[in-house]
Amino acid sequence: MLELPALGWQSIVIFVVFALSLLIATYCTYAERVIAAFLQDRVGPDRAGPYGLLQPLADAVKMFTKEEFFPGGANKVLFVVGPCLAMITALMSSAVIPFGNTMSFGNNLFFLQGIEVNIGMLWIFGVVSLGVYGVMIGGWASNNKFSLLGAVRAASQNISYELAMGMSLIAVLMISGTLSLREITLQQSVAGEWQVWNIVKQPLGFIIFLVCAFAETNRTPFDLPECETELVGGYHTEYSSMKLGLYLFSEYVNIFVVSAVMSVLYFGGFNFPFQYELRDWFVNSQGWELASAQNLITLLGTVGLFLKIFAFIFFFMWIRWTLPRFRYDQLMRLGWTILIPLAVFNIVLTGALILFGVI
Amino acid sequence: MHPLFLFLSFVALLSALGVVFAKNPVHSVLFLILTFFSLSGHYLLLNAQFVAAVNIIVYAGAIMVLFLFVIMFLNLNVDTEPHKPALAKMAAAVAGGSLLLILVAALKDIVPTGVAAGTPFNSQIGMVDQLGLKLYTDYLLPFELASVLFLIAMVGAVMLGKRETGERNF
Numbered sequence: 351m352l353e354l355p356a357l358g359w360q361s362i363v364i365f366v367v368f369a370l371s372l373l374i375a376t377y378c379t380y381a382e383r384v385i386a387a388f389l390q391d392r393v394g395p396d397r398a399g400p401y402g403l404l405q406p407l408a409d410a411v412k413m414f415t416k417e418e419f420f421p422g423g424a425n426k427v428l429f430v431v432g433p434c435l436a437m438i439t440a441l442m443s444s445a446v447i448p449f450g451n452t453m454s455f456g457n458n459l460f461f462l463q464g465i466e467v468n469i470g471m472l473w474i475f476g477v478v479s480l481g482v483y484g485v486m487i488g489g490w491a492s493n494n495k496f497s498l499l500g501a502v503r504a505a506s507q508n509i510s511y512e513l514a515m516g517m518s519l520i521a522v523l524m525i526s527g528t529l530s531l532r533e534i535t536l537q538q539s540v541a542g543e544w545q546v547w548n549i550v551k552q553p554l555g556f557i558i559f560l561v562c563a564f565a566e567t568n569r570t571p572f573d574l575p576e577c578e579t580e581l582v583g584g585y586h587t588e589y590s591s592m593k594l595g596l597y598l599f600s601e602y603v604n605i606f607v608v609s610a611v612m613s614v615l616y617f618g619g620f621n622f623p624f625q626y627e628l629r630d631w632f633v634n635s636q637g638w639e640l641a642s643a644q645n646l647i648t649l650l651g652t653v654g655l656f657l658k659i660f661a662f663i664f665f666f667m668w669i670r671w672t673l674p675r676f677r678y679d680q681l682m683r684l685g686w687t688i689l690i691p692l693a694v695f696n697i698v699l700t701g702a703l704i705l706f707g708v709i
Numbered sequence: 710m711h712p713l714f715l716f717l718s719f720v721a722l723l724s725a726l727g728v729v730f731a732k733n734p735v736h737s738v739l740f741l742i743l744t745f746f747s748l749s750g751h752y753l754l755l756n757a758q759f760v761a762a763v764n765i766i767v768y769a770g771a772i773m774v775l776f777l778f779v780i781m782f783l784n785l786n787v788d789t790e791p792h793k794p795a796l797a798k799m800a801a802a803v804a805g806g807s808l809l810l811i812l813v814a815a816l817k818d819i820v821p822t823g824v825a826a827g828t829p830f831n832s833q834i835g836m837v838d839q840l841g842l843k844l845y846t847d848y849l850l851p852f853e854l855a856s857v858l859f860l861i862a863m864v865g866a867v868m869l870g871k872r873e874t875g876e877r878n879f
Contacts, residue, residue, distance in 0.1 A: 428735075468837060472762035479770025483742070486774070490735060490781050498781060509774055513863075529837055687867055694863070 359460040364445070367464050371444050375602035376406045378663060382602075385667040413595035421588045425491040432488025433589065433596035439484060440603035443477040446470040447610045448532040450620045450652035454641050462620075462652060463532060470531035471523065474611055475516055478566060481604070482508045485575065488597070489585035500584030503678070504575030507565060510685040511572075515562035517693035518555040521700040522615055525551055525709055535619030541626040547618040551709045554696045556616045558689055563612065565685070567604040570670040574678055609662035610655070617658050620651035714754055721747035734780045738773060745769045757835035 380395065380403070387394025395402030420426060447470075450462030467473060482505045489501020525548070526534045538547050549556050565572040576584040586597045613619060625647050632643040676684070703709045724747065727740035745768045752761035833839055844852045 428739075467758065469758045469762045472759070472766065476762050476765040476770060479766055479774075482770075482774055483777075486777055486781070487739075490777075502778065502781070505774060505778065509771065512770075687871055690863065690867060694860075 359458060360465075363460065363462060364464045367444055367447075367449060368441065371441060371603055371606055374606050374659075374663075375599060376410075378602040378605060379409060379599075380405050381663065382667050382670075385664065386671050389668070389671040410595070413592045416591040418593075419588075419590040421493055423493040424588070425493070428487050428491035430593065432484050432491055433593045433600075434484075435487060436481065436484025436600040437596045437603070439477055439481040440600040440607065443474050443607045444603075444610065446473045446531055447607070447614060448535050448619060449610075449655060451644075451648040453645050453648055461532070462648065466530070466532055468528070468530045471519060471529045471534075474531075475512075475519065478515075479509075479512055481566075484597075484600070485585045488589070492585075492588035494588050496582045497585055497587045500575060500582070500587065504568065504585055507568075507572065507574060507681060507685075510682060511562040511565035511689070514558055514685060514689035514693045515566065517690065517697060518552075518558040518562065519615070521552055521555040521693075521696050522548060524697070524700050524704060531614050531619075535614055535621065538618045539621035539625065547616065547621075549616040552616060552696075552700070554692070554699070556612075558693050558696065559612065559616070561684075561689060563608045564666070564669065565681075567608055567666075568601060569605070569666055571673045571675045572681060573670075573675055574681060605663055605666050606659065609659045609666070612662055613655055613658035620648070620655045622651060622654040625651065711754065714751070717747045717750040717754070721751070734783065735777070738777050738780055741776075742769050742773050745773070755835065756832070759835070759837045759840050 383405070384394045384402075386392075395405040398404040398408045420429060445464035446467060448461070448463040448466075452459050452461055454460075485504045485508070486501045489497045489504070492498070522534070523529065526537055528534060528537075534548075537545070539545050564570075568575045574584075576586065586594055589597060628650075629640075629643045629647045632638045632646065633640055638646075700709075721744055724740045724743040728737045728744065731737045731740060745764060749761040749764045749769075752758075752764060
């Protein structure tokens with residue numbers, strides 16, 4: 351067995367998480383077209399490679415070989431910084447997501463998680479709130495009034511829905527009592543106890559979070575920041591080649607991350623039903639060692655988490671090709687006068703239920 | 710001194726100077742955001758993870774976005790920039806200079822006391838649960854008053870967004 355210090359293992363995990371987020375985001379672009387084709391009864395991409403599987407690669411080649419265009423009078427530095435920031439903030443949030451329980455090799459025990467911090471949820475929230483800079487800086491640096499208006503539109507949408515999102519997270523905090531995402535996951539399944547996933551305890555909070563997640567990732571029905579047909583593109587009107595590619599790509603990374611967050615917070619994360627019974631069965635009936643049985647359960651849990659994530663990603667795409675987009679005043683009204691009061695009500699309700707010992 | 714501390718201080722001071730000296734207000738705002746990030750790094754070095762995260766969320770994530778919002782709508786041409794009279798500039802220099810003088814006078818005789826020898830080091834200080842315990846025991850009243858203030862602000866925002874009777878946008 352290769353001997354590595356604990357930090358070495360952790361850096362491998364970080365690298366794998368980074369690579370996986372990019373890979374999944376890449377194939378989200380493919381999945382989007384396949385699902386769109388399925389929902390609209392079309393064929394979809396089938397030219398590049400078997401079943402069109404090389405389509406993302408072809409797209410990347412197209413993006414890279416397009417002309418690198420700088421609009422006149424644009425702020426060159428910030429024009430490049432904008433898409434970079436969008437991508438960085440999208441990738442940063444996957445650092446604290448627990449993609450699996452612990453694995454042990456000999457005496458080395460390591461977490462299938464980038465970094466385990468006791469402020470995991472705040473980290474996610476902070477990084478999400480920074481995501482708006484990529485959009486605003488890019489829109490402003492373009493030196494185009496339509497880009498600027500698009501950036502302001504996107505930013506005001508994001509900060510409006512961040513509020514309701516944060517408050518729906520507070521209700522989860524109230525029942526879990528910790529900010530660590532790993533702790534929240536572990537609480538949703540305890541050996542020998544009857545535990546339910548948080549979705550049962552927080553149905554209203556989950557719906558609020560889901561709606562806000564759509565708005566935060568700029569997906570239909572909240573994709574006003576980039577609606578081409580009515581509002582002239584948006585903040586990325588002036589962008590071309592891979593800089594545009596980074597903006598579009600960061601949206602898919604965001605979808606992946608927000609799906610992972612939803613799976614962890616509300617759908618049990620890496621837990622799956624009867625995992626402890628399965629582990630005990632391996633140990634007692636098959637004569638496995640406890641450590642290797644635990645490793646197997648961890649791997650199965652990771653697979654389970656990714657299945658949950660893929661289900662959410664499919665849901666995102668399903669909605670996109672089903673619902674039309676909101677008008678801007680409807681969007682703002684939904685955010686401020688419906689979701690925020692509802693989130694406050696959810697907090698009060700959760701507090702009352704905890705007080706009376708229901709959950 | 711810790712090399713990370715030196716690096717963060719360097720970045721903090723440099724970007725703070727950038728805020729003052731940048732010609733373009735948008736650059737000033739971006740430098741200010743960088744300053745907040747390096748301050749959060751300092752909080753992390755002090756083991757105050759919660760304060761670090763909240764500093765990012767509240768200042769970098771919310772307040773500076775609003776700043777950027779307003780500044781982006783300013784007309785940034787040189788010829789429309791208001792020229793301040795010499796008297797105002799002089800007054801600003803005098804006021805700033807006296808503030809500097811007071812700060813230097815107040816801080817010059819400070820002796821860092823450090824921690825009394827024999828005090829056990831608490832590695833959990835600054836963590837979320839410690840902070841929460843402190844807030845909910847020693848500072849309960851100010852904390853609750855602040856939360857009422859936030860609630861009022863939120864209700865006010867919702868009221869402003871409410872549809873007036875008879876108002877129709879489309």
